[in-house]
Amino acid sequence: MAIGYHHESCIDVSHFQGSINWNTIVNNGVKFVFIKATEGTTFTDPNFSNNYVGATNAGLTRGAYHFAHPDASSGATQANFFLIHRGGWTADGITLPGALDIEYNPSGAECYGLSASAMVSWIKDFSNTYHSKTGRANTTALSVSLVIYSTTDWWTTCTGNSAAFANDNFPFIGTLPAGWSTFWQYADSGPNPGDQDVFNGDAAGLGRMAKG
Template structure:
């Protein structure tokens, strides 16, 4: 192979790598749960390999998950990293109002090495308009209001981020106009029930968590942390 053809080969190879980056994906499993799973044996969950859990704490400004405390204490006692999540209803109150409600009822964070940053579950409306009647710009403003409030009260800043954002690519594209405004400040928890994460929302080059199935060995939805054990520890330390 002469220099000219070798150079062409290198450029072609670089182009392929750029277009389809190789992902190093760990196999650290976890779950997310709510009261729908009922009573959970957390020792069994840990024995089955789960190393982290996100637990539903709140929804809107009127709902408290009745199993949050039991799940949180159970996961803690089993030695599982744990964090709370809030199911958003952008049509009923401001982002700040819902962030404060979440923080007051289980969504807090401390750098104890066991607590994951709180997560904002922002997705399809279960009982009305897909985008809750908000325009894309209004939705982006609502999410910023929630995130800024959460950060101001907790100071959680793992890397360059505050609360976790849970969503699907389809909803994000539809309801935020595929905003790239959060990729540098919020870790992404993507939901896609498939063999791969697929296309991510704009701005994010990788996901932190991937919810890949709604059932499995352990109760609840099945998740994977995109990193190693040391990375999961760093996330909990902020």
């Protein structure tokens, strides 16, 4: 996947990374971070507040993410759970749109027992709810309402390689499908805590996306 001539470094983290020295992260050149907030409708990450405040105080652009369990409840239900646990967005220039982490089932059927069409409908339900509650537009490349994190293998298997979200959401994918080139997770470990990611653009573009 071609990152382009300019890119900004990112990580995504959760409580699995333990205590994080955010000033070291900044000194390593990281510009922004996605932080786990919720999972399903029963779990809130115990390190979210510390991570979010730490990232903010260190001057990072930051956003929250939700780990989906499509077999447990509707997309709308999980989007609302995410929103009431600090997964929202404000136009302050340092808050990224929320991210939906939808990938391999950690404890069951790979596609959570849903058909490809049902999975696409579930994701649309989550995305539409998040969009309506935050008021964040999804009409241009830098004003998308929701980031989607997945992998090409899972996306192909469980959504039928759906292109329904390519034009109005920022895919945040492992190995990128054709045409999805905004964020890229290139490693699940490295010099910084959590997954190692890049944004295909410069700091100004990242700021415009945060502002919506």
